[in-house]
Amino acid sequence: xxxxxxxxxxxxxxxxxxxxxxxxxxxxxxxxxxxxxxxxxxxxxxxxxxxxxxxxxxxxxxxxxxxxxxxxxxxxxxxxxxxxxxxxxxxxxxxxxxxxxxxxxxxxxxxxxxxxxxxxxxxxxxxxxxxxxxxxxxxxxxxxxxxxxxxxxxxxxxxxxxxxxxxxxxxxxxxxxxxxxxxxxxxxxxxxxxxxxxxxxxxxxxxxxxxxxxxxxxxxxxxxxxxxxxxxxxxxxxxxxxxxxxxxxxxxxxxxxxxxxxxxxxxxxxxxxxxxxxxxxxxxxxxxxxxxxxxxxxxxxxxxxxxxxxxxxxxxxxxxxxxxxxxxxxxxxxxxxxxxxxxxxxxxxxxxxxxxxxxxxxxxxxxxxxxxxxxxxxxxxxxxxxxxxxxxxxxxxxxxxxxxxxxxxxxxxxxxxxxxxxxxxxxxxxxxxxxxxxxxxxxxxxxxxxxxxxxxxxxxxxxxxxxxxxxxxxxxxxxxxxxxxxxxxxxxxxxxxxxxxxxxxxxxxxxxxxxxxxxxxxxxxxxxxxxxxxxxxxxxxxxxxxxxxxxxxxxxxxxxxxxxxxxxxxxxxxxxxxxxxxxxxxxxxxxxxxxxxxxxxxxxxxxxxxxxxxxxxxxxxxxxxxxxxxxxxxxxxxxxxxxxxxxxxxxxxxxxxxxxxxxxxxxxxxxxxxxxxxxxxxxxxxxxxxxxxxxxxxxxxxxxxxxxxxxxxxxxxx
Amino acid sequence: xxxxxxxxxxxxxxxxxxxxxxxxxxxxxxxxxxxxxxxxxxxxxxxxxxxxxxxxxxxxxxxxxxxxxxxxxxxxxxxxxxxxxxxxxxxxxxxxxxxx
Numbered sequence: 001x002x003x004x005x006x007x008x009x010x011x012x013x014x015x016x017x018x019x020x021x022x023x024x025x026x027x028x029x030x031x032x033x034x035x036x037x038x039x040x041x042x043x044x045x046x047x048x049x050x051x052x053x054x055x056x057x058x059x060x061x062x063x064x065x066x067x068x069x070x071x072x073x074x075x076x077x078x079x080x081x082x083x084x085x086x087x088x089x090x091x092x093x094x095x096x097x098x099x100x101x102x103x104x105x106x107x108x109x110x111x112x113x114x115x116x117x118x119x120x121x122x123x124x125x126x127x128x129x130x131x132x133x134x135x136x137x138x139x140x141x142x143x144x145x146x147x148x149x150x151x152x153x154x155x156x157x158x159x160x161x162x163x164x165x166x167x168x169x170x171x172x173x174x175x176x177x178x179x180x181x182x183x184x185x186x187x188x189x190x191x192x193x194x195x196x197x198x199x200x201x202x203x204x205x206x207x208x209x210x211x212x213x214x215x216x217x218x219x220x221x222x223x224x225x226x227x228x229x230x231x232x233x234x235x236x237x238x239x240x241x242x243x244x245x246x247x248x249x250x251x252x253x254x255x256x257x258x259x260x261x262x263x264x265x266x267x268x269x270x271x272x273x274x275x276x277x278x279x280x281x282x283x284x285x286x287x288x289x290x291x292x293x294x295x296x297x298x299x300x301x302x303x304x305x306x307x308x309x310x311x312x313x314x315x316x317x318x319x320x321x322x323x324x325x326x327x328x329x330x331x332x333x334x335x336x337x338x339x340x341x342x343x344x345x346x347x348x349x350x351x352x353x354x355x356x357x358x359x360x361x362x363x364x365x366x367x368x369x370x371x372x373x374x375x376x377x378x379x380x381x382x383x384x385x386x387x388x389x390x391x392x393x394x395x396x397x398x399x400x401x402x403x404x405x406x407x408x409x410x411x412x413x414x415x416x417x418x419x420x421x422x423x424x425x426x427x428x429x430x431x432x433x434x435x436x437x438x439x440x441x442x443x444x445x446x447x448x449x450x451x452x453x454x455x456x457x458x459x460x461x462x463x464x465x466x467x468x469x470x471x472x473x474x475x476x477x478x479x480x481x482x483x484x485x486x487x488x489x490x491x492x493x494x495x496x497x498x499x500x501x502x503x504x505x506x507x508x509x510x511x512x513x514x515x516x517x518x519x520x521x522x523x524x525x526x527x528x529x530x531x532x533x534x535x536x537x538x539x540x541x542x543x544x545x546x547x548x549x550x551x552x553x554x555x556x557x558x559x560x561x562x563x564x565x566x567x568x569x570x571x572x573x574x575x576x577x578x579x580x581x582x583x584x585x586x587x588x589x590x591x592x593x594x595x596x597x598x599x600x601x602x603x604x605x606x607x608x609x610x611x612x613x614x615x616x617x618x619x620x621x622x623x624x625x626x627x628x629x630x631x632x633x634x635x636x637x638x639x640x641x642x643x644x645x646x647x648x649x650x651x652x653x654x655x656x657x658x659x660x661x662x663x664x665x666x667x668x669x670x671x672x673x674x675x676x677x678x679x680x681x682x683x684x685x686x687x688x689x690x691x692x693x694x695x696x697x698x699x700x701x702x703x704x705x706x707x708x709x710x711x712x713x714x715x716x717x718x
Numbered sequence: 719x720x721x722x723x724x725x726x727x728x729x730x731x732x733x734x735x736x737x738x739x740x741x742x743x744x745x746x747x748x749x750x751x752x753x754x755x756x757x758x759x760x761x762x763x764x765x766x767x768x769x770x771x772x773x774x775x776x777x778x779x780x781x782x783x784x785x786x787x788x789x790x791x792x793x794x795x796x797x798x799x800x801x802x803x804x805x806x807x808x809x810x811x812x813x814x815x816x817x818x
Contacts, residue, residue: 696811696814697811698810699739699740699810
C-alpha cells in the first residue's frame with residue numbers, strides 16, 4: 001500500500017478538475033465524486049497507517065525521490081515523498097477530517113447555488129494538504145503551503161457576495177503572505193548555504209556544519225515565520241477569527257483541524273534544524289498566543305469566534321510544546337485537537353444550521369432539541385478542557401509536563417513562565433468552553449422563536465459528529481503515539497561534540513556550548529543568551545554547567561537525575577492541570593448555570609478589561625492604525641511622488657517635446673517651405689519680368705538686335 | 719573709287735534699310751527694308767572681293783544672296799497674303815499672337 005502513497009494527493013486533484021469543469025452537469029452536482037475520491041484516499045491512508053503501525057518502529061521511514069529538474073546529469077531539484085510515523089498519522093488525520101467534512105457539507109451546503117464549486121474547492125484543499133504532508137523537501141512543502149493558502153482564500157471567501165466574507169478571504173491571504181515571506185527567506189538561507197532542499201539532505205548539510213550559528217537560528221526562525229502565519233500565531237493571529245466568515249465545514253476542515261495545523265506540522269518536520277535560540281523564540285510566541293487568544297475567547301459571543309480563538313490558543317499550545325522540547329506532546333496535541341476541534345466546529349455548524357444564528361446569547365436549552373449534537377459537543381468540550389479520559393487531557397498534559405520539565409531543568413526561574421502561563425490558560429480554556437456549552441445547550445431558551453424552529457440535523461451531519469466525538473477519547477492515542485512519534489535527533493550545533501554529551505543534549509534539548517578545550521559541556525538553556533554571543537573557545541563566558549553535568553564522568557547520574565525530573569514534572573503537571581481544569585469548569589457552572597455570580601456584574605466591575613478582551617486586545621485597530629494606515633500613508637506619499645515628481649518629469653519631457661516640435665514646425669513652415677516657395681516665386685517673378693522683354697513688336701526686336709550688334713561693334717572697335 | 723567710299727555707301731544703305739525695318743508698320747515696307755539691308759551686304763561682298771582678293775568668291779556670294787532674297791520675297795509675300803486673309807491687315811504689330 002505504501003508504495004502507492006504518491007497516488008493519494010492526486011485523487012482529490014482529479015475530482016477538483018472534474019468538478020470545476022463539468023460538476024454542474026453531473027448528477028447531484030458531483031458531490032459523490034469528491035466524497036468518493038477522498039474516501040479512497042482515506043482508505044489508502046488507513047492502509048498506510050496499518051503498515052506503519054504493524055512495523056511499530058519509531059524510526060520507520062519510507063522515502064522515495066525522483067529527479068524533477070535535471071541539468072545535465074545532475075538533479076537540480078528533486079521531488080518525492082517521505083513517510084514516517086508523523087506523516088502516517090497526519091495522513092490519517094487529514095483524510096478522516098476531510099472525509100467527514102465532505103459528508104457534513106452534503107447536508108450543510110444543500111441548495112447552495114455554487115454547490116459543485118464548493119466541493120471542487122474542498123478537493124483542491126485536500127490535494128494541497130495531502131501534498132504538504134507527503135512533501136519531502138522544503139521546496140515542495142512551500143509549494144503546497146501556498147496552495148493551501150490559496151484554497152483557504154477561495155473557501156473563506158466562498159460567499160463572496162457578502163463583503164465581510166470577501167474581506168476576510170483577502171485578509172487571510174495577505175496576512176499569510178507576511179508569514180510566508182519569512183518562510184521563503186528561511187528556505188533561501190538554507191538553499192544559499194546548503195545548496196539542497198530535501199529535508200534529509202539539508203539536515204545532513206547542517207550536520208556537516210555548512211549552516212550554523214546565528215544564520216542557522218535565523219533560518220529556523222524564518223521557517224517558523226511560515227508557521228506563525230499559517231498556524232495563526234501572535235502577531236499574525238488576526239486572520240483566523242475573521243476566516244469564520246467561510247462556511248462552517250470549511251472552518252472545521254481548514255481553520256481547526258488541518259491547515260492551521262500545517263504550521264505545527266512544519267515545525268515538527270524540520271525539528272532537527274532548530275537551534276536552542278530558535279526553540280526559545282518558538283516557545284515564546286506559542287506562549288503569547290495561547291494566553292492572548294484564550295483571554296479574548298472569554299468575552300466573545302459568536303459561537304464560531306469563540307471556537308476560532310480557542311483554536312488559536314490550542315495551536316499556541318502545540319507551538320509552545322514543540323518549542324520547549326515536547327516534540328511528541330506538540331504533535332499529539334495536533335492530532336487530538338484535529339478530532340475534537342473538528343467535532344466542535346461541525347457541532348457549531350449543526351447548531352447554526354438549526355437556529356440560523358451564531359450569537360450564543362440567542363441560544364440556550366438546545367440540548368433537548370438537538371441531543372446528538374449536544375452530546376458530541378459536550379464530549380469534545382470535555383476533551384479540549386483536559387478532563388481525564390479524553391484525548392485533550394492526554395496531549396495537553398504532555399505539553400504542560402514538557403513545559404514544567406523545561407522550566408525545572410533550565411534553572412532560570414523566568415522559564416517557569418511557560419508552565420505557569422500554559423496552566424493558567426488551561427483553566428481559562430475550560431472556563432470559556434463550558435461557558436459556550438452552558439449558554440448554548442443548557443438553561444432556558446432565550447429566543448423562543450429560534451428555539452421552536454430548531455431541530456436535529458440530518459444524518460449526513462450528525463454521523464461525522466459522532467465519529468469525531470468517538471475519536472475524542474484518550475484510549476485511541478495513549479501508548480503507541482508516545483512510542484512511535486519520538487523526538488528526532490537535533491543536527492544543529494553539534495560539530496565536534498563527543499558522543500555521550502551529544503546523547504544527553506538530544507534528550508534534554510539543552511544547549512551545547514563548546515568548552516575552552518573543545519570538550520563538550522551542556523549548558524543551561526537560560527545561559528544561552530550569554531553563551532551565544534561569545535565565540536567558541538572563550539569559555540569564561542560560557543558559565544558553569546548546571547545540575548552536575550560538568551564532566552562526562554557525571555553523565556550517567558545526570559541522565560538518571562533528568563529522568564527523575566521529567567517524571568516529577570509530568571506528575572505535577574498532571575495533577576495541577578486536572579485541578580485547574582476542574583476549577584475552570586466549576587467556575588463556568590457557578591457563573592453561567594447556577595447564577596451564584598452574575599456575569600454582567602463581573603463584566604461591569606472590570607469594564608475596561610472586559611471591553612479590552614471583547615475588542616480582541618484592539619489588535620485589528622492597532623494594525624489598522626499602524627500597518628494599514630502606515631501603508632496607506634506610504635501609498636499616498638508614493639502616489640504624490642508619482643503624480644508630481646514622476647508625472648512631472650514625464651510631463652516636462654512631453655512639454656519639451658511639444659516645444660521642440662513647435663520650433664521644428666516653425667522651421668519647416670518658414671525655412672523649408674520658405675525656400676520652396678521662394679524658389680517658386682523667384683521663378684514666377686523672373687518669368688514675368690523677362691516676359692516683358694518679349695513684346696511681340698517687330699521693331700523692338702530689330703532695335704535690340706541692332707543695338708546688340710552696335711555694342712559688339714563698339715567693344716570690338718575700342 | 720576706293721574701298722572706303724564703297725563701304726560708306728553700303729553702310730548708308732544698311733542704315734536706310736535698318737531704319738525702314740524699325741520704323742515702318744507695313745509688312746511690305748519692312749520687306750523692302752530687308753531688301754535694302756541685303757543689297758548693302760551685297761555691296762560689301764563685291765567691294766571686299768574686288769579690292770582684297772584675286773578670286774570671284776564675293777561676287778558669286780552676292781549672286782546667291784540675290785537669289786535668296788528673291789526666294790525670301792516670294793515666301794514673305796505669300797505669308798503676307800495669308801496674313802491679310804486672316805487678319806485683314808498687313809501691319810506687323812497685328813501679328814503678335816505668339817506673344818507670351
